[in-house]
Amino acid sequence: MGASTANFRAPGGIHPAYHKDLAAEQPIAEMPLPAMLVVSMSQHLGKPAEPTVKKGDTVLRGQVIGEAAGFISAAVHAPTSGTVKLVAAVATAAGPRATAITIVPDGEDTWVEGITPCPGWQTLDKKAIAEKIAAAGITGMGGAGFPTHVKVSPPPEAEIDTLILNGAECEPYLTADYRLMIEHAARIWEGALIIAKALEATTIRVAIEDNKPQAIAAMQDAIPAEAKDAQVVVLKTEYPQGAEKQQIFAITGREVPCGGLPLNVGIVVENVGTTLAVWEAVVNGLPLTERVTTVTGGPIATPGNVKARLGTSYADLVEFCGGTSGTISKIISGGPMMGFAQPDLACGTTKTTSGLLLLGPDAVQAYESMPCISCGRCVGVCPMKLMPNELSQFLEAEDYETAEAYNVMDCIECGCCAFECPAHRPLVQHMRRGKAQVMLIRRKQAS
Amino acid sequence: MTPILTTALTIGGAGLACGGLLALAAKFLAVKEDPRIEEINGILPGANCGGCGYAGCAAYAEAVLLKGAPINLCAPGGAEVLGHLADITGETAKVAEHKVAVVLCGGDVSHAPRKFDYNGVADCRAAHATGGGDKSCSFGCLGYASCSHACPVGAIEMVNGIAKVHRDLCISCGSCIRTCPRHLIKMVPYARTIHVMCSSKDKGPAVKKACKVGCIGCTICTKLAENESIKMAGFLAVVDYEKDLDSDAVIEKCPGKCIVRI
Known part of the structure; x- marks a missing residue:
């Protein structure tokens, strides 16, 4: 099936150095079981899961160890068989603490009973598909971690016509989705058909940036010629083309309304990794217990794309990639633009850990923030057409009301403004804090 | 008439008329305020x-x-x-008890080190949102002076990287309490001078690892303090400010050295 280029161009955007060559040509390597797994109950957006095991219990791979706490939540499964050593609160990659279950693997890796493969998924109705996805605990694997079963069961009044598979991977350094598309294109395509069936969507688009020709070719080959209204759409390489709202605009020209969701314009966007997890969950009946993480950056001896069990500590990932050489100046969980800086390598991987990036002193510069010089560059690069210059000054003055009126809540925290600012102002950091404060004020007013 | 005279009369006349209207409005449309x-x-x-x-x-x-x-x-x-x-x-009311703010953390730079170099926005709330804050203790004072900036009378000083309230300057308005992202600041009666300067809810070993002057939850003080004026809340000793507490023993015997008289 042929490919087309995107018809529209989202506003703003930047061109950071990509450094994808470090890990792009490394095939996905399966990591052996580490000595210990620390499985967080907060691997998704929404309420953390409720632990269902206690210290001393033996668990089997795929067994539910954390139950979804409400609709916007996701179940957590044991990544391998073994013994529960500890149930305690530990710091997550994003900072706040959440309950985590420490499992010592027994090395057998025995699957739990009751795994039911369903190769004939075509006979399932949309409710059954959503249930299978919920049971497998799948969340968005691009970074935000929105529970997938919520996305595939839109309210009845929303008419979804298009499913977009997000393979843009616009974050510098990261290549996990790229490798998945090259190595598992056919499965991703079948996963897309499953999600499209659940959504009753008739149009499928696979969005890939034009710096990934191999992935484009692989996905094109995977889409059969008789497939109706399915196509690879080649996006211009630009950050943040992988952001949902920008991608929807680039492909369809539709604009998600202020404060709205893609389903308001009849679209659902799923990451390619999530789509593969859906395929595993529905066709093979397997819950989400592992993911591919790009381990990369200057100090890493052999950067690569590692398939590791959820809860594998960052230190174990680094060791699997040959350890480090030289000084490490920064550790980032995720990509360099939107990832979370880490104090150490103690954290464990979650369903959203797309990358682990170590930067040496040559790649890290500390800047002194200076007053705004009103050049307007941040306004030019903002993909949400906001005014970060004005907003940051309102937020510095703690004027949250005005910031809200200037739509601070529409900020997607992509970091383009801070990247571009010649005065090195921490613009996106102001936005993040501002958004949290506005949410607090809104919650207070509601109660 | 010369143009200049016409102009002067028109403008002057309009001014007089408007002035008159304003005078009337002030009289008849006045809002009566107590x-x-x-x-x-x-x-x-x-x-x-x-x-x-x-x-x-x-x-x-x-x-x-x-x-x-x-x-x-x-x-x-x-x-x-x-x-x-x-x-x-003409109403009567009792004078409210004189209260002052106290920052319940004693882990300054020499006691609680930094986990990483934070170079974001110099504000406690921003630092707290970045990887849980750069302080080794995830409950302690971050030291970016958000409370000090919020204080209308300048009663909070940053000493060795943590906030200290000057009791005699504090006007007990509570602005600092609303600012602290770690909820370390409490309003306590002026007469109460003995405080547990720690807010860590962690277990003993974790506290010890993070800070040299943290409460390790040994419960010694709860036994020494008269009429249960110090109680345990999980692994943290908490002073009950409703009760009298004036014992030097609790200060001397605290192995964490976190009970102090201010």
């Missing part, structure tokens, strides 16, 4: 601290007369302001 509001506003300290729960001194003055707000809410004004307010309104 003169006591202005009087009370003059008595209040004028710090606009918001400690009374109203938007500022003027709003509180109005609330006292029109909404029946209690007259003893102005903590900075104390007994003097209360006396004036009682004279004006």
Whole structure:
């Protein structure tokens, strides 16, 4: 099936150095079981899961160890068989603490009973598909971690016509989705058909940036010629083309309304990794217990794309990639633009850990923030057409009301403004804090 | 008539007419305001601290007369302001207990090191949102002075990387309490001088690892303190400020050295 280029161009955007060559040509390597797994109950957006095991219990791979706490939540499964050593609160990659279950693997890796493969998924109705996805605990694997079963069961009044598979991977350094598309294109395509069936969507688009020709070719080959209204759409390489709202605009020209969701314009966007997890969950009946993480950056001896069990500590990932050489100046969980800086390598991987990036002193510069010089560059690069210059000054003055009126809540925290600012102002950091404060004020007013 | 005379008469006439209208409006459309509001506003300290729960001194003055707000809410004004307010309104109320803010963390730079170099926005709330804050202890004072900036009277000083309240300057408005992302600041009676300077809910070993002057939850102080004036809340000793506590033993025997007299 042929490919087309995107018809529209989202506003703003930047061109950071990509450094994808470090890990792009490394095939996905399966990591052996580490000595210990620390499985967080907060691997998704929404309420953390409720632990269902206690210290001393033996668990089997795929067994539910954390139950979804409400609709916007996701179940957590044991990544391998073994013994529960500890149930305690530990710091997550994003900072706040959440309950985590420490499992010592027994090395057998025995699957739990009751795994039911369903190769004939075509006979399932949309409710059954959503249930299978919920049971497998799948969340968005691009970074935000929105529970997938919520996305595939839109309210009845929303008419979804298009499913977009997000393979843009616009974050510098990261290549996990790229490798998945090259190595598992056919499965991703079948996963897309499953999600499209659940959504009753008739149009499928696979969005890939034009710096990934191999992935484009692989996905094109995977889409059969008789497939109706399915196509690879080649996006211009630009950050943040992988952001949902920008991608929807680039492909369809539709604009998600202020404060709205893609389903308001009849679209659902799923990451390619999530789509593969859906395929595993529905066709093979397997819950989400592992993911591919790009381990990369200057100090890493052999950067690569590692398939590791959820809860594998960052230190174990680094060791699997040959350890480090030289000084490490920064550790980032995720990509360099939107990832979370880490104090150490103690954290464990979650369903959203797309990358682990170590930067040496040559790649890290500390800047002194200076007053705004009103050049307007941040306004030019903002993909949400906001005014970060004005907003940051309102937020510095703690004027949250005005910031809200200037739509601070529409900020997607992509970091383009801070990247571009010649005065090195921490613009996106102001936005993040501002958004949290506005949410607090809104919650207070509601109660 | 010369043009200059025409202009002068027109402008002058319009001015007179408008002036007359304004004079009439001032007389007939006047909003009658209780003169006591202005009087009370003059008595209040004028710090606009918001400690009374109203938007500022003027709003509180109005609330006292029109909404029946209690007259003893102005903590900075104390007994003097209360006396004036009682004279004006004819109401009586007890002087509210003199309270001062205290930052319940003693882990300064020499006791609790930094986990990483933070170079974001110099604000505690921003630092707290970045990887849980750069302080080794995830409950302790971050030291980016958000409370100090919020204090209307400059009563909070940053000493060795942690916030210290000057008790005699504090007007107990509570602005700092609302700012601290770690909820370390408590309003306590002025007479109570012994505090557990730690807010870590972690277990002993974790506290010890993070800070040299943390509460390790040994419970020794709860046994020494008279009439249960120190109680355990999980792994943390907490002073019950309702009860008297004046024992030097608790200070001396605390193995974490976190109970101090201020």
